[in-house]
Amino acid sequence: MKIQAAVLEEFGKPLVVQEVELAEPRAGEVLVRLVACGVCHTDMYTASGVDPSGYAPTVLGHEGAGVVERCGEGVSLLAVGDHVVTLFSPQCGECVHCLSPLTNLCMSIREQQNLGYLPDGTTRLARDGHPLRHFMGTSTFAQYTVMPEIALARIDPEAPLDRACLFACGLATGLGAALKTASVRAGSTCVVFGAGMVGLGAVAGARLRGAERIVCVDLATERLELARGQGATDVMHGGEDAVERILEMTGGFGADYTFEATGNVAVMRQAVEAARMGWGLCTVCGVAGRGETLDVVPRLLITGRRICGSSFGGLKGREDVPVLVRRYLDGEIDVDPFISHRIALEDVNRGFELMHAQDGIRSVIEF
């Protein structure tokens, strides 16, 4: 079929919205009609050419939500008409990592996905007879996409898809970091560095776990206001003395849990230093630049602080994303304030511009 899609033709250049070919789903694959898709930092990062593992041409986009239109041979997890959220982090349910409760890093299709192919090593996207690669196994800046069934989470059809799409990446990552990776205890003190989509999700997750005090640190007053709306009890502007100020606020000890959601390694260090002696856990969610390292004084670890990382919030997508969407429907998670702009696919580059200007949290493409 012929579809409209936003193609990254060349690094550092605007995406080109155009007609491309999408082939039918093969065994284990599903055709999804996209209804909405968030514009995320990772899309812009790849488009810029800074990402060393990036490739072009490709159809970008990975924060999609839509409806299953057709199922390939042998598909058993989904049926036509199901409402789904796309998962760049799949859950096959069978690999050694899927079988372990300790990680969400499914191994089954990783290799091909990283190269821009579906699990059988080919693509369903083409232009003028030449294959186009799939981005993050999702390619959701398009009217339709073909994806493996193990990379789609079936959600309650009552959930509006323009909100549900945020659970495909940033929001779920932040929520999961607090709910699952750190598993924040009730009554604890949390500090969240960064009030973008991931950080705000972590604030909401800490609130859902019953944290008593949630401090959010960011440079933008506007974002800190959003953090308050998600449950932050205190907010502060970041800076070199941020750790000092946090120690002051916490009787000199630091926080039970800290979360880093900026990708800046200097901030990561602050997040480690702001964690409490004895048991403070620092969860790193931000993605640092290539070659950058985290500088930590080992004594901080000897005296009981711990550091862990969190990819997609430690969530096993097919299992955990529908639960988060349910909690949203139950009124526990306030998604609307995150959607700052609604745009058409043709305006996808404007979505990048808004993000670059730090205007709002999320632009959502509506198809």
Ligand SMILES: [Zn+2]
């Ligand atoms: Zn993303």
Ligand SMILES: [Zn+2]
């Ligand atoms: Zn797996």
